[in-house]
Amino acid sequence: MTVTLDLLPVLPELFVALCGLILVLVGVFRSGDATRPIATLCIMTMVTAMLLIWALGPDRQTGFGGLFVADRFAAFSKQLILIGSVLSIALAIPYLEREKTARFEYPVLVLFSTLGMMVMVSANDFMSLYMGLELSSLPLYVLAAYHRDNPRAAEAGVKYFVLGALASGLLLYGVSLLYGFSGTTSFLGLSRSFEDVSGPPAIGIVVGLVFVVAGLAFKVSAAPFHMWTPDVYEGAPTPVTAFFSVAPKIAALCLLTRVMVEPFAAMTDQWRQVVVALALISMLVGAFAALTQANIKRLMAYSSIGHAGYVLVGLAAGSVLGVQSVLIYMTIYLFMNIAVFAVILSMRRMGRHVEAIADLAGLSKTNPAMAFVMAVLMFSMAGIPPLAGFWGKFYVFMAAIEAGLYPLAVIGLITSVVAAYYYLRIVKLMYFDEPVESFDRPVGTAPVVAMSVGTLVVLGFTFLPAPLVTGAKAAAAALFPTG
Amino acid sequence: MSTALIFYLFAGLTVASGAMVVSARNPVHSVLWLILCFFNTAGLFLLLGAEFLAMVLVIVYVGAVAVLFLFVVMMLDVNRAELRAGFLHYLPLGGLVGAVLLGELVAVAFAWRPSESAEGLTRAPQPDPMQVTNTQALGHLLYTDYIFLFQTAGLILLVAMIGAILLTHRRRGGVRRQVIADQIARSPRSVELRKVQSGRGI
Numbered sequence: 230m231t232v233t234l235d236l237l238p239v240l241p242e243l244f245v246a247l248c249g250l251i252l253v254l255v256g257v258f259r260s261g262d263a264t265r266p267i268a269t270l271c272i273m274t275m276v277t278a279m280l281l282i283w284a285l286g287p288d289r290q291t292g293f294g295g296l297f298v299a300d301r302f303a304a305f306s307k308q309l310i311l312i313g314s315v316l317s318i319a320l321a322i323p324y325l326e327r328e329k330t331a332r333f334e335y336p337v338l339v340l341f342s343t344l345g346m347m348v349m350v351s352a353n354d355f356m357s358l359y360m361g362l363e364l365s366s367l368p369l370y371v372l373a374a375y376h377r378d379n380p381r382a383a384e385a386g387v388k389y390f391v392l393g394a395l396a397s398g399l400l401l402y403g404v405s406l407l408y409g410f411s412g413t414t415s416f417l418g419l420s421r422s423f424e425d426v427s428g429p430p431a432i433g434i435v436v437g438l439v440f441v442v443a444g445l446a447f448k449v450s451a452a453p454f455h456m457w458t459p460d461v462y463e464g465a466p467t468p469v470t471a472f473f474s475v476a477p478k479i480a481a482l483c484l485l486t487r488v489m490v491e492p493f494a495a496m497t498d499q500w501r502q503v504v505v506a507l508a509l510i511s512m513l514v515g516a517f518a519a520l521t522q523a524n525i526k527r528l529m530a531y532s533s534i535g536h537a538g539y540v541l542v543g544l545a546a547g548s549v550l551g552v553q554s555v556l557i558y559m560t561i562y563l564f565m566n567i568a569v570f571a572v573i574l575s576m577r578r579m580g581r582h583v584e585a586i587a588d589l590a591g592l593s594k595t596n597p598a599m600a601f602v603m604a605v606l607m608f609s610m611a612g613i614p615p616l617a618g619f620w621g622k623f624y625v626f627m628a629a630i631e632a633g634l635y636p637l638a639v640i641g642l643i644t645s646v647v648a649a650y651y652y653l654r655i656v657k658l659m660y661f662d663e664p665v666e667s668f669d670r671p672v673g674t675a676p677v678v679a680m681s682v683g684t685l686v687v688l689g690f691t692f693l694p695a696p697l698v699t700g701a702k703a704a705a706a707a708l709f710p711t712g
Numbered sequence: 713m714s715t716a717l718i719f720y721l722f723a724g725l726t727v728a729s730g731a732m733v734v735s736a737r738n739p740v741h742s743v744l745w746l747i748l749c750f751f752n753t754a755g756l757f758l759l760l761g762a763e764f765l766a767m768v769l770v771i772v773y774v775g776a777v778a779v780l781f782l783f784v785v786m787m788l789d790v791n792r793a794e795l796r797a798g799f800l801h802y803l804p805l806g807g808l809v810g811a812v813l814l815g816e817l818v819a820v821a822f823a824w825r826p827s828e829s830a831e832g833l834t835r836a837p838q839p840d841p842m843q844v845t846n847t848q849a850l851g852h853l854l855y856t857d858y859i860f861l862f863q864t865a866g867l868i869l870l871v872a873m874i875g876a877i878l879l880t881h882r883r884r885g886g887v888r889r890q891v892i893a894d895q896i897a898r899s900p901r902s903v904e905l906r907k908v909q910s911g912r913g914i
Binding site: 239246249250253292293294296297332334337338341344348356357360361363364367368370371374375377386406409410411412413418421422425426431432433436 | 816819820823824825826827828829830831832833834857858859860861863864865867868870871872874875877878879
């Protein structure tokens with residue numbers, strides 16, 4: 230009986246893990262190229278996992294003696310992660326087939342990485358947090374170097390691996406300090422031991438906290454821990470970059486949110502300083518460093534650093550509204566970003582992929598539909614009302630103002646105006662510049678689906694915000710004990 | 713008295729051989745010192761009453777890991793001069809960062825004040841050593857309490873293996889591969905056995 234009770238909360242993870250193991254065997258023993266069927270099966274596995282999460286219900290359940298927790302927050306983040314992974318596999322397969330580098334390991338690695346992210350957002354203990362983090366990162370290092378004969382991809386893989394290992398080291402060092410202080414690694418035990426402290430917390434815990442935040446900031450690529458991001462985004466194959474920019478980022482931000490809000494609830498004043506600093510630097514780097522980029526993948530890297538900054542503004546509020554704004558922002562970011570990458574993946578000339586921003590010039594004349602989609606997405610990224618991107622920023626800044634973080638909100642507004650320049654420059658290029666050669670047709674089914682889903686969400690959120698806003702609110706409330 | 717003497721013998725040899733691992737000029741000698749270090753650590757575990765860990769250390773680390781190291785060290789042609797070329801160049805900055813970190817660590821160590829419940833919580837997962845053997849206690853911890861972490865670690869290793877194969881495995885053309893199924897499936901009639909008398913050919 231206890232076994233059934235224990236296994237029920239991890240059912241989606243268990244299912245994904247078993248399917249992953251079976252798919253590895255199928256891929257190995259199937260003769261010929263098995264990429265497409267395996268990718269289809271991976272997508273079906275993840276869709277089933279989404280249904281399982283939904284079927285499990287929203288109640289908070291812990292498993293394995295409190296190592297693992299399934300609650301509304303975890304369910305919400307897992308759905309986002311799974312949507313990101315499904316779309317990125319769907320986008321990747323046609324690309325890999327065109328590049329003649331399709332291998333069945335690709336979807337399987339994405340599946341295992343997704344499993345690691347699901348474990349991460351459900352972690353209720355620093356040990357399971359670390360296990361999930363490594364299980365999600367290891368496939369990412371391999372995927373970054375997937376085009377192993379391309380020196381830039383190999384460089385991206387090595388760079389990501391070395392810095393990722395350093396980040397893990399920082400995180401573990403912080404965790405060891407926290408364990409030394411409280412004698413436990415469980416989130417519940419940690420929050421209890423911090424509540425016991427009267428007066429300011431000991432310097433040791435604060436150092437431990439800073440190391441933990443620094444380790445996780447590497448994973449969300451928040452400045453000043455962002456150095457790897459542009460090189461890795463540029464060097465890795467484009468569908469891998471698309472995956473990097475959504476699923477792992479969302480998982481790490483959800484994880485950071487849970488770690489800050491649950492075990493460190495009693496130390497909000499301490500971690501708020503660190504998160505505010507990260508948010509400020511990320512927004513500034515994201516806005517100003519992107520101005521001079523000529524490669525669209527590098528531009529997206531800086532844009533994602535900036536977006537991480539805005540999400541951290543919401544987190545810095547440390548309230549239900551703050552966590553709610555984090556979830557809303559990340560949902561909108563997920564759909565915007567995957568659609569932008571669908572456009573980038575469609576930038577082909579004579580069967581070769583091009584990555585320069587200048588290649589988009591005059592797109593409105595050669596492919597009006599794609600230019601319209603890209604324009605809508607860029608307006609949304611810049612945060613122009615009434616598109617979804619505006620509402621994401623609106624909720625984040627609302628939370629910051631409610632928490633009294635006025636300077637942060639003001640600087641956030643200024644940087645989003647600066648960032649609007651490079652988003653709108655793309656729109657200007659597409660609509661007002663002389664057309665260069667047109668891109669290859671047809672675009673393909675998967676990119677069209679991703680583009681339309683993204684555009685629909687971006688356009689439709691204003692008219693139908695209720696499901697996302699209330700869902701995010703319920704998920705956010707799950708992290709706070711009194712609701 | 714004799715336990716203390718044995719402890720200092722093992723501990724001293726562990727530290728000394730550890731120092732030799734990093735200071736030995738020949739990497740193969742380093743691995744040999746490492747093996748000595750493992751043996752002495754196993755001795756320390758025995759003194760603690762953790763005989764299972766002691767045996768595992770000898771079997772796994774000396775038997776498998778150290779031998780693997782030895783293979784790697786012998787196969788890799790490490791150019792030590794090349795490794796040291798950048799050393800002086802990076803020394804000032806690296807030393808500065810290291811010194812700052814050391815200062816912070818010392819500051820943390822002096823201000824260290826664990827919470828009241830810490831000691832009790834640290835001991836909580838340990839069963840009474842009089843009741844269960846340490847092998848059993850380890851098994852309970854690994855395969856019952858932390859089975860989730862154990863299985864996740866297994867998946868991480870699997871992913872590492874898939875990744876290593878994906879990044880390094882190549883199919884080269886013009887290589888005659890052994891197909892075991894074909895070899896087994898050969899009928900006896902396709903092979904002819906003849907007795908050859910000595911001094912004559914067929």
